[in-house]
Each structure stands twice: as C-alpha cells, then as structure tokens.
Amino acid sequence: VPEGPGAKPPTIIDADSSQHSALVDVEKGQNLVLQGPPGTGKSQTITNLIAAAIRHGKKVLFVAEKKAALDVVRTRLEE
Secondary structure (H helix, E strand, O other): OOOOOOOOOOOOOOOOHHHHHHHHHHHOOOOOOOOOOOOOOHHHHHHHHHHHHHHOOOOOOOOOOOHHHHHHHHHHHHO
16 A cells, blocks of 8 residues: 555556546545547556556456457556
8 A cells, every 4th residue: 555645556557646546445445447439548447457566466357348358458568
C-alpha cells in the first residue's frame, strides 16, 4: 500500500485518478469489479492491477468475454 499523504501506487502504464483509486482499493485488500463502456481505461487498470499482484508474488485469473480484451492486457504486460 502506498505510504504518505497523496502517495500513489506504482504503475507500469499511465493511470488517471479513478484508476489509481481502484489500485489503492485492491492494495488495501478490497475486491472490485471493473465495468464500463469502451475507452474508459479498464484494460489499463487491469494491466496495472495484474502487474501489482505479480510484484507481490500473487497469482491472477483474468476473465473477459472477448479474446481481444485478453490480448490487449497480455500485450501491455509483455511491453
């Protein structure tokens, strides 16, 4: 969990304030579901969440209805 006033969690790709909020919630141990229309940054957020989990030695199961979503996240993690 980030420390100090205004501290932000580390990210591997850019994230806006609502995406940072999701990262902080997960780092605090909260569960969440990301949903929203295309272009709202879900893949960015998921990429950062998976990277953070891996950094902490955790395993991740990422499920999506469309293979394209899986491919986008995989590509971003590989980069």
